Amino acid sequence: MVYTLWGEPDSGSFMVEAALAEAGQDVHLIDIDLTKDEQHNAQYLAINPLGKIPALRFNDGTTIVQSAAILLALSEEHPEARLMPAHDAPDRRHALRWLIHVAAEIYPLIELYDYPLRFAPPETHETAMRSRVRQRIRERWQLVEQAASAEGSFLLSGFSAIDLAIAAISNWAIGNEWRAKECPKLTRITETVAQRPVIAPIWRRHFGEQEN
Incomplete structure (x- = not known):
């Protein structure tokens, strides 16, 4: 089986590429x-009318x-790759909650941070808007950090696809120095992902060398 993945380095396609590597799949x-x-050319819009990456074609x-x-x-x-807890596993609901939290509550704000004037009138003060968006992103990451810090937390109980989302998306907008200071558990998750044997070369291609 060979998957086809549309993406680019330093983007959300890292999560999918890394998941495929963990599953031992060619891409x-x-x-x-x-x-x-290029995400807005007719050929790609036929794949994803929103003009966003990633997109994955199955066999x-x-x-x-x-x-x-x-x-x-x-x-x-x-399922053998254990990217998510099994359907009957006690942690399944927690896993779904945090994956959707990162994907729905944080990830969309990255576009707002990067391109604030797409969402506001031209007279908007771009720097001030970015500052407010960054603060909101940081607040939502702190919720994940609190959950990861709780005793017996699912988020640090073993590798899952949520780690891939945390590692990639927390690289953007909030600042790595802030993350290291304010969210050490998320920093630990990121470092662990970057060092996983099958993921390490993918990580370097997307994000460069992991800083210690």
Whole structure:
């Protein structure tokens, strides 16, 4: 089985590429250069009308978009990879809650941080808006940090697809120095992901060398 993955380095496609590596699956990578607005060409819009990456085509020809949906689909396709707790596992509900929290409450704010004037009138003070968005992103990460710090937390009980989402998305907007100081558990998750044998080369291609 060979999957086709549309993405680019330093993007959400890292999560999918890493999940496929953990599942031992081959993948054909198609880079979409966001700096050239290739996500809005007609060919790619036919794959994802929202013009966003990643998108993943399965061996049966089905194409899935939305990172969380892709990760959940892969966890079902390859249960042996243990990307998510089994359906009857006690931690399943917690896993779903935090994956969706990161994907729905944090990830969309990255676009707002990077391109604030897409969502506000031209007279908006861009720097001030970015500052407010960054604060909101940090607050939502702190909720994840608190959950990871709780005794017996699912988030530090073993590797899962949620670790991939945490590692990738917490690299953006909030600042690595702030994350290291205010969210040490999330920093630990990120460092562990970056050092996993099958993921390490993928991490370096997307994000460079992991800082200690």
